Amino acid sequence: MSNLSEAYRDTPVHLHHIIPLDFHAVDSVPESHEWPHSDVLRPVIDEISIPLVDLKDPNAQKLIGHASEDWGIFQVTNHGVPLGVLMDVEFEARRLFSLPVKEKLKVLRSPEGATGYGAARISPFFSKFMWHEGFTIIGSSSVDHAKQLWPHDYESFTDVIDVYQKKMKELAHQILLLLLKSLEISEEDITSWAASTHDSNNGALQLNSYPCCPNPSRAIGLAPHTDSLLLTILSQTHDSSALQIFRDGVGWIAVAPVRDALVVNVGDLLHILSNGRFPSVYHQVIVSEKEHRISVAYFYGPRTDAQVAPLSRIEVPIYRSLSVKEFIGIKAKHLDKALSFVRI
């Protein structure tokens, strides 16, 4: 059992916050999923785009350092993950989510669990449910689940997941190294953080499904949140700008997908490590009437027993030191307020 799974065990989630709606069985948005207009129809700016960085650019380190400082999010091209690998994982995710509900419930996340099929982990914090179903994979957790879903043919799923996790881990390591190098921290800190995170095997893969919605102006795909670990790499092979980020002083901005690019965003742990210099970005997802969107998020994090504290040698720390496990516990109880609980 992975450490990350253990970290979630102390904050069980009630089953009604785990079992998603049978989206195919409804032709209107039930009241349980109907959000106030003001929550959904926020003005969104789509003329401003988040930074796009070519990882082969000799200035890539500086560029992603600036982007993380200014935006907490950017897109990368020339990332070394073949388009075929991105398409394969999306294909397998679609295959999983298109199974009948009865099948998907065989691999339902347990109340104390972190892996399997279910609603978003942030669901209990909101009075309305989201137009979303997910499948979480930590380490090799998908092997048992895939065997339950496709007893005679589980390997096509697990092989694709395995390749994807390896590619994401290498890319996340490369990006983390570039980000750490752009902070004023010691070489030892850079090496030890990058190496211990790489060795930790604490990444998690989240397959997200946003089924077509009969009334997208009243439903939310994923409610506003920040991601908890160091950084997230998101693949969205579709053309729609469903992901939105919140920018102080501007408001909600749509993240327009760029062909072959991956989205990278700063998570809470990197926010703490960088003493707030790389802010974790607040984001949400909207839904569509015509498009069943799939996205795949890879969350990259250190060992859950690792201590996290600001690494800067020149600034006064504004966050206290705590273990990853402690932070996950605080986040599971307080969501958006988690970082304020860690402020000195």
Ligand SMILES: O=C(O)CCC(=O)C(=O)O
């Ligand atoms: O689907 C997306 O665009 C974002 C997914 C996301 O925010 C998450 O999985 O945490």
Ligand SMILES: [Fe+2]
């Ligand atoms: Fe997220």
